[in-house]
Amino acid sequence: MAFLETSSPKIPLQDGNSNAYRFDYPEIYVLILTVILLAIHFNFSPTSMALVVIVCLPSLMLLIYNYRRQTSFWTSNIVIILLSAVIGSIQFCPIISLSLAALIGLRVILSSPENHLKLIAVSVVTVIVFYYVSVTLSSAQIDCHEGLITPVILLASMLVILCHFRQVYHDYINYEARAQQAVGRLNTMVSVINKLTRFVPLQVWEPIVKSDSPVNVDNKRAKLTIMFSDIVGFTELSESLSADNLADILNTYMHCMTLIANKHGAVLDKFIGDGMVCFFGEPNSRGPRQDALDCVAMAIDMRREMRTLRQKWRLLGFEGLYIRIGITTGYCHVGNFGSNSRLSYTLIGKEANLASRLEAVAGKGQIFISDSTYDYISHDYDCEYAGAFQLKGFDNKINAWQVLDPDENKGQLSKWVDHTLPGFNLHLNFRDMQDNDYQDIRNRLNLALARIEQEEQTVALEMIEANKQENNLYK
DSSP, X not given: OHHHXXXXXXXXXXXXXXXXXXXXXXXXXXXXXXXXXXXXXXXXXXXXXXXXXXXXXXXXXXXXXXXXXXXXXXXXXXXXXXXXXXXXXXXXXXXXXHHHHHHXXXXXXXXXXXXXXXXXXXXXXXXXXXXXXXXXXXXXXXXXXXXXXXXXXXXXXXXXXHHHHHHHHHHHHHHHHHHHHHHHHHHHHHHHHHHHGGGSOHHHHHHHHHXXXXXXXXXXXXXXXXXXXXXXXXHHHHHHSOHHHHHHHHHHHHHHHXXXXXXXXXXXXXXXXXXXXXXXXXXXXXXXXXXXXXXXXXXXXXXXXXXXXXXXXXXXXXXXXXXXXXXXXXXXXXXXXXXXXXXXXXXESHXXXXXXXXXXXXXXXXXXXXXXXXXHHTTTSOEEEEEEEOOTTOSSOEEEEEEOOTTTTOGGGOSEEEEEETTEEXXXXXXXXXXXXXXXXXXXXXXXXHHHHXXXXXHHHHHHHHHHHHHHHHO
């Protein structure tokens, strides 16, 4: 029992020191026990004593050197050589040889897979060499079947195997517990990262997460197409609405605009009250012209989406909410601004101010672009000259162009129908209609027409009745 206690000391549960107080080569005790018993069995013959010296000296050195150290290929190699030397020296005594061979197999299994063949080859060569040495030194065949040597060595080998099994099982339990903790920490980190990414543009956090690239204060000069937008009259509306209704309108608006910005690949820089700032060109530019086209396409989609939102808000009693947008193209500094403890990915420059000023002079539902953006998109979108404006912060007047809706000149082919009168709101968005919606829409329009005809007849009858009463009064 003393052997078992020595060969399987307690393993601490701490992650960092799980192997600090254990010895991973209990086979050495079996080796020392085997050669001593063999020496006693053969009455301390010169051959048996030579085997004691050959085995015990390296074994004692391994005991001293390898205590509190990790297992290694060379240490495992020496242990297997010593075990194989004993097997060859006793000329393959069946029980003892099988016992020691089981320890060799166990050591091979516990080693790295790439070392298995090397260790097996070393074991085979050592067994053969020491077998021929033993046969040469001993003319008669060694008899090791008598006495207690065979059962003692077999028992010791079984205890070592059980000891290894206990260590492996204990390690497995510890690793499983640490794996569960790691999975929990990983899930927490993923959850936190998913939440934090909502505060950072996709184009910024995605490369950091994928490549684990360093993040420093760093920015560069690049050609960008910048868009500023806000809701016309939102400040006045906020004075007449409750905070709950105001927050609901603003969150709905920002949610829809963010989806459109993500669809077109824009970098959503920031929200400013009821406004938002987006830009194209960094970090994933498709070329200045395509960036400008993408930005204008996004702005048009935002204006169209605002029609749908405006219709919903009208039903809730909120009238007259329109978007206005300013766009320009030019060179700005873009990147990480701030300090090593707090960074913000944004842009600064005169062109950003120009986009803000163009947005401020735009009217309800208008998209104003500068000359630089107009030069890139004029061949793809219809625009009309809006005039020259003296903008704050600019010495010269700035020409502005209004981007027209692509459906505006299509007449009957337009994908939008939007008409409002007192008591009448008609909003048709053919882009969002499904094939199975047309019949339902037709039925509702027919029902509305029938109600209009009924109401018109009622009004006509009331007018006739009123005229009769008026004529009777004159009579």
